[in-house]
Amino acid sequence: MPISKMQREYLDNANRRWCFKTGATRSGKTYIDTLCVIPKRIRARIGNPGLAVILGVTKSTIERNILEPMRNIWGTDLVGEINSQNICYLFGERVYCLGAEKVSQVSKLRGSSIKYVYGDEVADWNEEVFEMLKSRLDKPYSCFDGALNPQGPNHWLKEFLDSDFDIYCQKYTIFDNPFLDKKFVENLCKEYEGSVYYKRYILGEWALAEGLVYPMFSREKNVVGGEVEYKRGHQYYVSIDYGTVNPFAVGIFDFDGRSSTMIKELHYSGRDRDRLDNEGYYSKLETLIGDLPIEYIVVDPSAAGFIETIKKYGKYIVKGANNDVLNGIQEVTKYLNYGILKIHDSCTETLKEFQQYAWDDDKPKDEVIKENDHHMDLIRYYIWTVARQLNRWIV
Ligand SMILES: Nc1ncnc2c1ncn2[C@@H]1O[C@H](COP(=O)(O)OP(=O)(O)OP(=O)(O)O)[C@@H](O)[C@H]1O
Ligand SMILES: [Mg+2]
Structure with missing residues (x-):
């Protein structure tokens, strides 16, 4: 299957404890994760001690953004449904699927050792949830993959990404996705023109919301x-x-x-x-x-x-x-x-x-x-x- 240059680069180089794809909307961040990254990481750790976890803003966004696209590629035998205990069977592994909006929703992880976390829309999480993960990825083989759209430059996650933790981080612009329809990209650029959303969702930058709210008003x-x-x-x-x-x-x-x-x-x-x-x-x-x-x-x-x-x-x-x-x-x-x-x-x-x-x-x-x-x-x-x-x- 063809993949973009940035997606290729991620597959070749994302071998740190913390691996991130930040940047524009529709730029191909999640696609490569559902196609390749998540199955590969889960299979590589099967049989090893520790929990495997997918965290998203809510359980329903995990289903919509991650599990459903993954099911479309891999089928229902390999990608199950989240059950009443928040567990979903993925590629033969029990994976906890939890909302990261509130710290109470991830109480299951407190005190546990974690071998793998996939994080969806990480910049929209509760900061405490992320803080807790730092001490839980404690195995030599523990690792984290996450994707997000940037927000303001004073965001708590930006500070982490700029720190000297063991991090691999990519920044995507919308133009890094060669599979999008040109007209679609043109329309999206037009929609955000002149606003802070253009810098964040098209160029993938951690841009400050400053100055007039509607500078495009003409x-x-x-x-x-x-x-x-x-x-x-x-x-x-x-x-x-x-x-x-x-x-x-x-x-x-x-x-x-x-x-x-x-x-x-x-x-x-x-x-x-x-x-x-x-x-x-x-x-x-x-x-x-x-x-x-x-x-x-x-x-x-x-x-x-x-x-x-x-x-x-x-x-x-x-x-x-x-x-x-x-x-x-x-x-x-x-x-x-x-x-x-x-x-x-x-x-x-x-x-x-x-x-x-x-x-x-x-x-x-x-x-x-x-x-x-x-x-x-x-x-x-x-x-x-x-x-x-x-x-x-x-x-
Ligand atoms: N390698 C690929 N081959 C074919 N299509 C692709 C590929 N990568 C991305 N796409 C297409 O581009 C669309 C957007 O990609 P994706 O959902 O990964 O974006 P994203 O960066 O996660 O966006 P958002 O920040 O909005 O979640 C996908 O729905 C898919 O149709
Ligand atoms: Mg996405």
Whole structure:
């Protein structure tokens, strides 16, 4: 079977206690492990004392990322299923398959001697789980193979990789995988363009999330002008970020079957004006919507009281938004780059926030500065909770 130059290099040189493949998404890291590395390491240690283990973020990601692809290559006789004791029979060996999200999930390994660990998505593990492994790989033949996508440069794993432990470490870019379709790579590059995700997932670097969150936001691609009018066949949605002391921010989105345009905004700051109660906000919301037929409204999930107020009137359907900040930002990045999220030029507060919304580069993990972010939040709620569903066959 043909393999890439980097995959070949790994097979030839990964003979340290700790062997890693870091880098871009889809770059061929896991493929060579399921095809070759895992079976070879397991078979070489069969009959020797010590546990064999596969660790992933959760048991289901182990199944999806590792066992299923391995079963497709090797068949069900050699690659079993994870049973109720977290054991899976692989190439004739009992292998523990455990989630590494919480240290309690790997309590089985405490005090055990380990002969082999395969680690999937290692940068997403709980650090304590990784720490524990260091003292458990105690046989002369014990070893670890792992793959991961890089995160920020202050990540705990980066420190380990730069240390003088007995480590072999490769760094992949997406261009190191010759088996990917060119168009697929082109699209992925476009999707991440200008963002920290480009550096991490395309170039495979441990890049800091710094500066503007959406530097790719462009007047040309993402701003529209002209008359705002109701269009038959389009769908309309409302997204709300709720604040009492902080601003109450509302956006109305027009979905044309592919693109979403924010056509109207409301920015009400109780700091500068009279504070409003939920009834007051509801009446502002009704005025903003006017006669537009609204499919449903998504609201800041922490605003339980305001969600109840909307429900009480029974006029609109309302849902709590999904507030997954980092995945939401990554999704918004993609929509901006594809030009399928546009802002009407009358939405001045939103346009202003796009120029201000920034990463907090003093933090060890990816975090945004929580200022000037109300319209950014409502856009995220809309894209991650609504548009992602509407566009699931397209992007
Ligand atoms: N040697 C190969 N021969 C044929 N196809 C390959 C080979 N290596 C990789 N591929 C293809 O490239 C795709 C991506 O590879 P792989 O899943 O190993 O990427 P990855 O680096 O683990 O990505 P991620 O970081 O997203 O998990 C695979 O689904 C497979 O189709
Ligand atoms: Mg992988």
